[in-house]
Amino acid sequence: MSKCGFVALVGRPNAGKSTLMNSILGEKIAMVSQKANATRKRSNAIVMHGDAQIIFVDTPGLHEKEKILNQFMLEEALKAIGDCDLIVYLSPVTDSLEHYEKFLKINGGKKKHIVVLSKIDQVSQEKLFKRINSYNQYSDRFEALIPVSISKKVGHKDLLDTIVKYLDESPYLYDPEDITTQMLRDIYREFIREAIFDNVSDEVPYESDVIIDKIDEKRDIDHIRATIILEKESQKGIILGSGGSTIKRIGKSARLKIEQLSGKKVFLDLFVSVKKGWTNDKKFLEEIGYK
Incomplete structure (x- = not known):
């Protein structure tokens, strides 16, 4: 068994x-x-x-x-x-x-x-x-x-x-070929969050999150649209950077992580939105998956 x-x-x-x-x-x-x-x-x-x-x-x-x-x-x-x-x-x-x-x-x-x-x-x-x-x-x-x-x-x-x-005898719960129970959009979301943590300091990473708006899967390339959520207007300039330099670094870093897992080319389109006090907004937290 x-x-x-x-x-x-x-x-x-x-x-x-x-x-x-x-x-x-x-x-x-x-x-x-x-x-x-x-x-x-x-x-x-x-x-x-x-x-x-x-x-x-x-x-x-x-x-x-x-x-x-x-x-x-x-x-x-x-x-x-x-x-x-x-x-x-x-x-x-x-x-x-x-x-x-x-x-x-x-x-x-x-x-x-x-x-x-x-x-x-x-x-x-x-x-x-x-x-x-x-x-x-x-x-x-x-x-x-x-x-x-x-x-x-x-x-x-x-x-x-x-x-x-210390495990009990039991049939497998998942196909042995599977490596995770997570949906790809959740993994991609975390990769973008990781890129934010890697490229932005101070409190911004902790007061930011990511929403995957759309994934358009094609044969040779995946198009992903995502929105970075921030708590304060002042954080928007930090995420964007001078001439968009920071968000470009975030996008490149996240894209490479996603491509390594998916084995396909990825076009990643990032947007930025401010939702004041979202980390303490129970309704909004539930809307973006924190239930």
């Missing part, structure tokens, strides 16, 4: 959850940024490992802020924890135990979890052993502790082998 199950990737903001999921999948489907709180919604990656189908669920970082958008992000993470069969808690090896201890309170021992210590290539063996020993005081709370290096793909097989041990 095959095995199958949902595995939630959980951790503090900017812990590297999306990077780990993309690395294990071998395809880039989730946006990645050096800035914290870039991931806003859950996304799934379907990974086949032996006779098992693992559905990884990438989640927003565990954090608390007052804006309705941030509250939605926390709720997304909590829902993933409640719905999954197993949790992978991702912690950079340089982190203190504070974030993990907060997670233990949130989880409350309800779901089994594995601790993954990432970025082990950035510390000495001595520091790695010390960090592992510090987690040993909670050894009765987790099923396994696995050191990994995402950039060097060290520990990936150990992680997958361990996950499979």
Whole structure:
């Protein structure tokens, strides 16, 4: 009998959850940024490992802020924890135990979890052993502790082998050829958001979002029209840049990401719109997919 199950990737903001999921999948489907709180919604990656189908669920970082958008992000993470069969808690090896201890309170021992210590290539063996020993005081709370290096793909097989041990016997839920349950327009939206995070600093990326207005698929090229939503009029000039230089960089960066996934040429047409206070506008948030 095959095995199958949902595995939630959980951790503090900017812990590297999306990077780990993309690395294990071998395809880039989730946006990645050096800035914290870039991931806003859950996304799934379907990974086949032996006779098992693992559905990884990438989640927003565990954090608390007052804006309705941030509250939605926390709720997304909590829902993933409640719905999954197993949790992978991702912690950079340089982190203190504070974030993990907060997670233990949130989880409350309800779901089994594995601790993954990432970025082990950035510390000495001595520091790695010390960090592992510090987690040993909670050894009765987790099923396994696995050191990994995402950039060097060290520990990936150990992680997958361990996950499979804790999954129930089950038929596959998805076609083994599928790599995600997400619609392409949602992935493209995230790629444009990633390009904004990469090319614009300060608060603008956090107060911006993207709406995919239209996708016109043709044999050799896809035409995509998208609107960048901002909170303030002053942010419009920042996104556009002098002579449209910034939005051109954003468009080029996003287009290359989309083309790499789709395998086709892409014409990306970007527009900018201002919706004051949208991050605290519940009705508007629901209209653009934050339900």
